[in-house]
């Protein structure tokens with residue numbers, strides 16, 4: 001089947017659920033997805049490379065990008081800006097390739113509005129207890145922040161109804177398989193293929 005446009009996939013979910021971990025594992029496989037590198041004002045961590053992990057920006061540069069409408073979505077998260085450069089997403093989709101975003105929940109809601117045909121995947125923890133363990137296990141937050149994050153996570157989990165798919169991140173490999181299944185199934189959706197299929201019939 002000929003498909004003219006790629007699909008925009010968005011992986012989101014509460015902080016600490018494992019979005020970054022699952023996304024990295026997914027991209028270690030030979031998958032047919034293009035990862036959209038985000039812009040951020042967060043300082044690079046050891047080993048992170050500008051233009052690979054993120055496009056690292058100053059607050060001024062980032063605010064300029066907002067002003068010039070260069071971001072598909074953006075959010076302030078724990079004191080830093082994060083956003084998706086719009087040109088890469090548009091150009092890649094128009095070239096017929098699927099794009100994958102891994103972003104926090106406020107940004108995912110903006111994508112839903114700006115790009116209603118995007119496929120939103122919500123990553124959830126097997127339990128709140130496990131989410132707490134993961135946030136603590138990461139070791140970057142104090143006890144107060146862990147409590148805050150869990151409260152926020154409860155509110156965020158209620159936003160599940162805005163998503164198209166829900167994936168439980170019990171094991172990283174299983175979560176990746178579920179996402180791959182979603183990506184594959186989306187290409188068989190009648191509404192995506194019927195236009196090109198009809199064209200095909202006209203030709204024959």
Ligand SMILES: Nc1nc2c(ncn2[C@@H]2O[C@H](COP(=O)(O)OP(=O)(O)O)[C@@H](O)[C@H]2O)c(=O)[nH]1
Nearest residue numbers: 020038042074075077082083084102103104107
């Ligand atoms: N809205 C939005 N969120 C993003 C973007 N890029 C990354 N994030 C999210 O920002 C949060 C913090 O990311 P990061 O600083 O790399 O830390 P970590 O993922 O918590 O280790 C994560 O929830 C990411 O999913 C983006 O372009 N837009």
Ligand SMILES: Nc1ncnc2c1ncn2[C@@H]1O[C@H](COP(=O)(O)OP(=O)(O)O)[C@@H](O)[C@H]1O
Nearest residue numbers: 015016017018019020021134138169170171172
């Ligand atoms: N399926 C999993 N099982 C156990 N630990 C996990 C799993 N997925 C992620 N983790 C761990 O949970 C913590 C949070 O993961 P991270 O990818 O940073 O979350 P997020 O990007 O959603 O904030 C990390 O320490 C990570 O190693």
